Amino acid sequence: xxxxxxxxxxxxxxxxxxEIAISAIVLIAIIVAGIQVVGEVFSLTKNPxxxxxxxxxxxxxxNLIIGVEFIKMLAKHTPGSAIEVLLxxxxxxxxxxxxxxxxxxxxxxxxxxxxAIRKFLFVQSFSGEDEIALFGKLTAKEPNE
Numbered sequence: 001x002x003x004x005x006x007x008x009x010x011x012x013x014x015x016x017x018x019e020i021a022i023s024a025i026v027l028i029a030i031i032v033a034g035i036q037v038v039g040e041v042f043s044l045t046k047n048p049x050x051x052x053x054x055x056x057x058x059x060x061x062x063n064l065i066i067g068v069e070f071i072k073m074l075a076k077h078t079p080g081s082a083i084e085v086l087l088x089x090x091x092x093x094x095x096x097x098x099x100x101x102x103x104x105x106x107x108x109x110x111x112x113x114x115x116a117i118r119k120f121l122f123v124q125s126f127s128g129e130d131e132i133a134l135f136g137k138l139t140a141k142e143p144n145e
Contacts, residue, residue: 023074
């Protein structure tokens with residue numbers, strides 16, 4: 001039985017190392033893309049079709065923000081960070097893409113549901129060590145005496 005526990009702990013450790021490595025690679029990509037986005041700001045003045053250039057810039061900026069939130073989600077491992085990634089992804093879709101009124105309504109309803117879930121069913125941590133907010137009530141883990 002101890003071999004099983006040892007192997008599980010080693011596999012979990014290796015998975016964490018891989019997760020950190022992927023986060024670092026994504027962070028490097030965000031930095032490189034961020035430099036290019038700064039260059040896009042200056043190219044807007046030379047672009048005759050400013051509206052299309054700004055739309056592309058906005059899409060790239062939102063992608064960077066979603067990438068940063070994704071890294072935070074991997075680092076924190078909290079439901080709140082996952083919710084933030086979803087909110088930014090939905091907001092990006094609504095702002096950058098030309099969607100129909102029906103698609104906009106679905107996006108707004110989805111964001112409203114996410115806020116409702118966050119307000120009424122939000123659990124700060126699955127570990128049970130932190131305070132948990134469930135259905136608007138705060139409960140704390142009882143200390144062992």
